[in-house]
Amino acid sequence: MLNTMKNSFVFPQRVEPDQIAFDIDGVVADTMGAFIKVASAEFGIDYLQKEQITDYWLEKCLPIPEETILAIIDRLLKDPFGVDLMPIKGAKQSLERLAAHSDSLTFVTARPIRQPILDWLVSLLEGVPREMINVIATGQHKAKPEILGGLGIKIFVEDHLETCEALCSNGIGAVVFDQPWNRQRTPFLRVSSWQEIMQLIKLT
Template sequence: MIDPMSVAFDIDGVVADTISLFIEIARNDFNINQLQYEDITSYSLEGIGGIDQDVMTAILEKILNGNYSIPLKPFDGAPEVLRRLGQSYDPVLFVTARPYPGPITEWITDNIGLESGAVEIVATGSFEGKTDILLERNISYFIEDRLETCVFLKDAGITPILFKQPWNRENQLFYEVSNWQELEALIEY
């Protein structure tokens, strides 16, 4: 069982359904219609569905800067679980590999319903940078969707919990959860 104070969260692919937003931006702004969520079986966005690298970069920039009108949605159950967690301790810690938080800070407060003082968001700019922050904050468990990051975490002594996604189905090493209900069942309030 997980002590609420010892857990932290990735954002994209765990709390926020960023890949669905990616697919919608590709469709609406770049006329790329063949992308399907289930087809995204590799985390590397390079080469997704044969998308041109410049288009890929443009879509990612839009996401990073909040330059989109389609809503970025939280995964089912994430707001409720995070709110309950926020009632037992604060701040709830989010660590993202985004280079800067940009619109995601406001997104978290708006969509999760936690006050800005009840959350802390750290943008590391790199996947590798997550471990240092987590160790500094005495975090023992991290919810993550990228397999390669789970390897870094484990090597640093942090227990990764993999949030199941089409792009991490090669997992054979890490404990995984399919949804936020399964994740909440691990937390000892």
């Protein structure tokens, strides 16, 4: 019976607060929104809308040169404050609430550099002690499952479908945070808000 469910992770009950972890870009941070703002303000590309981003890999879905995409991404990686990176609705309040029930908050990102996004999270989560905010920057998507497994994480909220597949193959419950670039059919639990994420967690 269980074998038949191998590729569709089922959450029989809510997880403990220290058993969930989060991707940052596209889950906590409205990174694509910042991409669109930088494209307009710094590169004069003023016609982009988020619904046009139908693929995680921007060069596959946006009509702008790859070197421009890379230049904008470089800005997003190095200077979250300078690009006015904003949180996704509900993320700040939910994470601050979760912090009150947990010893630490864990974020695992494929970003290659950690400090700028750590500083941004610390600033965002002003009510959470800095030492509680654990950010791991892997530099590559495929490193996430092993790191999360080592931390005892049971479920991970992610907007990149291939990473969700890799997580599931490694026994970690993948939760897709719904975005225009991940709307393909998947067997994974899909959430559309932080309110739904919080319903996965035991908060007593």
